[in-house]
Amino acid sequence: MYLDWDEKYSVGDDGIDQQHKELFKIINNLDDAIRNAQGKSAIHQILNEMNGYIAWHFNEEETYMKENDYPELNAHRVAHQTFVDETADAIKKLEFGFELGLALVTRKFLGEWIKKHVLVEDQKYKSYIQNKQQ
Numbered sequence: 606m607y608l609d610w611d612e613k614y615s616v617g618d619d620g621i622d623q624q625h626k627e628l629f630k631i632i633n634n635l636d637d638a639i640r641n642a643q644g645k646s647a648i649h650q651i652l653n654e655m656n657g658y659i660a661w662h663f664n665e666e667e668t669y670m671k672e673n674d675y676p677e678l679n680a681h682r683v684a685h686q687t688f689v690d691e692t693a694d695a696i697k698k699l700e701f702g703f704e705l706g707l708a709l710v711t712r713k714f715l716g717e718w719i720k721k722h723v724l725v726e727d728q729k730y731k732s733y734i735q736n737k738q739q
């Protein structure tokens with residue numbers, strides 16, 4: 606199922622919203638690749654693209670939180686790192702035993718995590734930063 610952008614995902618910063626939109630797009634590309642039964646290399650190419658983009662986005666987001674003195678930065682950083690590690694494990698598993706069913710499980714894990722993280726964890730810095738600016 607596609608991840609469709611909606612205002613409820615906004616964190617109040619255009620740059621970061623744009624990055625989240627791009628992440629959604631990559632997840633949707635992965636969805637298409639699985640649905641069209643594209644092969645291992647096409648799917649891994651998207652996963653690697655996603656991996657690189659996520660690392661860059663997390664870094665940008667952590668810098669943004671730091672600049673705004675967000676007090677929960679460390680906990681947020683741990684959540685990001687845990688996801689990076691889990692994603693690396695999932696990709697490795699798929700690398701060694703590729704099958705579309707497992708690709709779908711991986712896609713679901715990635716999509717659900719990202720959706721929930723943006724809706725719950727990322728929203729916390731949004732309210733903190735907005736309250737501060739008032």
Ligand SMILES: [Fe+2]
Nearest residue numbers: 625666723727
């Ligand atoms: Fe984020």
Ligand SMILES: [Fe+2]
Nearest residue numbers: 666722726727
């Ligand atoms: Fe985050």
